Amino acid sequence: MSNPNQAMVEKYRSNFLKEVEANVEEGHWVKMCMQCGVCSGSCPLGPHWEHPPQEIFMMIRAGKREEVLGSSSMWMCTSCYNCIARCPRGLPITHIMHGLATYAKRLGLQPKTQPTAKFSQLFWSNLTKTGRVNELKLGLSLYFMNGFANGIKTALKMQDVGLGMYKTGRLNPLEILGGHSIKDTGGLQKMLKKAFEIEEAKIAEYKG
Amino acid sequence: MAKREYSFYPGCSSQSKASSVNYLKSTQTICEELDIQLNEIPDWNCCSASIGYGGGGELPRISLSARNIALSQQAHGQQDIVATCAACWLATREAKERIEHDGEVRSGIDAALGEIGIKIEGEMPKTRHMVEVLIEDVGYEEMQSKVKKPLEGLKIAGYVGCQTNRPFGIDGESYENPKYLDKMIEIVGAEPVEKYEKKASCCGGALMFSEPEKSQALVKDIIEAAYDGGADMIVTPCPVCQMNVEVYQGHINKTYGTKFKIPVVYYSTLMAVAFGRNGKDAALDGQMIRATRLEEIAKK
Ligand code: SF4
Ligand code: SF4
Ligand code: SF4
Ligand code: SF4
Numbered sequence: 001m002s003n004p005n006q007a008m009v010e011k012y013r014s015n016f017l018k019e020v021e022a023n024v025e026e027g028h029w030v031k032m033c034m035q036c037g038v039c040s041g042s043c044p045l046g047p048h049w050e051h052p053p054q055e056i057f058m059m060i061r062a063g064k065r066e067e068v069l070g071s072s073s074m075w076m077c078t079s080c081y082n083c084i085a086r087c088p089r090g091l092p093i094t095h096i097m098h099g100l101a102t103y104a105k106r107l108g109l110q111p112k113t114q115p116t117a118k119f120s121q122l123f124w125s126n127l128t129k130t131g132r133v134n135e136l137k138l139g140l141s142l143y144f145m146n147g148f149a150n151g152i153k154t155a156l157k158m159q160d161v162g163l164g165m166y167k168t169g170r171l172n173p174l175e176i177l178g179g180h181s182i183k184d185t186g187g188l189q190k191m192l193k194k195a196f197e198i199e200e201a202k203i204a205e206y207k208g
Numbered sequence: 209m210a211k212r213e214y215s216f217y218p219g220c221s222s223q224s225k226a227s228s229v230n231y232l233k234s235t236q237t238i239c240e241e242l243d244i245q246l247n248e249i250p251d252w253n254c255c256s257a258s259i260g261y262g263g264g265g266e267l268p269r270i271s272l273s274a275r276n277i278a279l280s281q282q283a284h285g286q287q288d289i290v291a292t293c294a295a296c297w298l299a300t301r302e303a304k305e306r307i308e309h310d311g312e313v314r315s316g317i318d319a320a321l322g323e324i325g326i327k328i329e330g331e332m333p334k335t336r337h338m339v340e341v342l343i344e345d346v347g348y349e350e351m352q353s354k355v356k357k358p359l360e361g362l363k364i365a366g367y368v369g370c371q372t373n374r375p376f377g378i379d380g381e382s383y384e385n386p387k388y389l390d391k392m393i394e395i396v397g398a399e400p401v402e403k404y405e406k407k408a409s410c411c412g413g414a415l416m417f418s419e420p421e422k423s424q425a426l427v428k429d430i431i432e433a434a435y436d437g438g439a440d441m442i443v444t445p446c447p448v449c450q451m452n453v454e455v456y457q458g459h460i461n462k463t464y465g466t467k468f469k470i471p472v473v474y475y476s477t478l479m480a481v482a483f484g485r486n487g488k489d490a491a492l493d494g495q496m497i498r499a500t501r502l503e504e505i506a507k508k
Binding site: 044165195 | 230256262
């Protein structure tokens with residue numbers, strides 16, 4: 001099975017809801033949505049969502065797989081928890097949005113230029129390397145995530161912020177040489193590898 | 209012997225020369241004053257906040273917090289874990305809940321921790337926000353009794369933000385209009401902005417990095433509402449909020465033609481000054497937009 005997405009398409013032919021329930025974090029909640037729309041008015045970046053959460057849940061039930069997983073919507077979630085605080089059915093909407101995003105990314109279906117998809121991967125890679133976030137490297141890789149020329153432009157635009165942070169002792173240029181780290185990075189990576197394996201195995205199991 | 213002891217999860221952003229090192233400094237200062245001992249979790253790791261999901265799925269993310277919980281138990285037994293960062297608090301607390309309620313997650317976590325020879329023993333300790341410790345354990349009265357220099361004449365907008373409010377809330381307060389930060393402002397002798405309309409609205413969080421224009425539009429409204437309420441400064445309980453609201457004011461001014469220049473401080477900085485500590489202990493030197501009114505009081 002070289003293409004994970006193709007495998008999922010075959011497996012769940014015409015039942016996207018089942019696929020979500022099995023493979024998406026907290027996906028078993030989706031069927032509980034009563035389409036009241038409260039969550040959709042709650043997102044801080046609401047106007048920028050292609051499909052607000054309520055619509056996403058409707059589309060999942062309608063089997064609109066490509067539209068949902070390929071959407072930039074979930075990546076607009078700021079993790080503000082407005083929706084969770086308000087949903088009359090108690091759906092963990094924030095987590096489902098993150099879960100859909102994770103799943104889409106795993107299958108390679110996320111929009112290719114989605115900045116938050118890129119940033120959240122950078123963040124993860126940054127922290128798992130040493131066990132702690134290296135803010136300088138994270139910042140730099142962020143500026144350069146859309147190519148070199150763009151990176152220079154962003155870095156220049158951000159100069160004032162960087163300098164201000166440096167002057168107040170809140171940014172360390174030497175972090176480029178390594179920076180903060182936990183002692184047991186080897187162990188951390190071993191632990192994460194195991195966690196990934198278990199998750200992969202679970203998804204594979206639903207394939208059969 | 210200190211009166212109150214906790215296991216402490218500082219979080220990446222408060223490490224030396226990281227973006228909220230000033231938060232850590234001022235927190236240490238008020239803990240000294242209030243006789244609180246924070247025992248750092250040995251070799252703690254980052255929790256991946258709310259934004260790590262692009263790289264890590266459910267289990268890898270929860271395993272990060274689980275490792276911290278296990279290490280905390282190992283070193284500090286059942287002491288409550290205290291976090292100063294909202295995202296750290298939330299991630300660790302959510303991890304505990306998920307591990308408790310989802311058998312599949314539990315067995316996955318046991319296996320992942322097993323790889324490095326550690327485990328979660330019995331009941332997991334609670335994870336609490338520093339603000340909870342102050343309000344629930346220390347109490348408003350005791351905090352007030354430590355005030356030596358009331359911050360008289362200052363009007364402050366209490367910006368609670370999202371994650372120090374939702375989904376868990378502080379001290380059982382309402383999500384739409386939490387009052388604890390206003391009460392803390394009153395305790396230190398300042399005046400809270402009444403009906404601060406953007407009190408619990410979102411600053412964009414980590415999307416400030418990936419979607420700067422969209423997030424800065426949110427921050428613009430947060431600052432505008434503070435000015436509208438007559439605020440001299442903004443106070444927050446969260447390192448992400450603090451940074452987002454303070455450091456992009458120049459960019460926002462350029463985009464919108466505004467003239468924002470409002471200091472954004474931590475509650476711990478306010479308290480340290482009111483408790484009579486100097487500017488250094490209160491970490492006033494960590495302000496990109498200097499809190500001159502606080503500096504004056506600290507110097508008196
Ligand atoms: S608030 Fe809850 S029930 Fe209402 S639409 Fe959103 S998810 Fe569905
Ligand atoms: S947590 Fe995400 S989905 Fe929920 S209201 Fe906030 S932005 Fe919308
Ligand atoms: S929430 Fe932020 S500060 Fe806290 S550990 Fe995670 S990344 Fe580091
Ligand atoms: S975005 Fe700002 S206000 Fe919202 S959770 Fe994060 S720090 Fe809090």
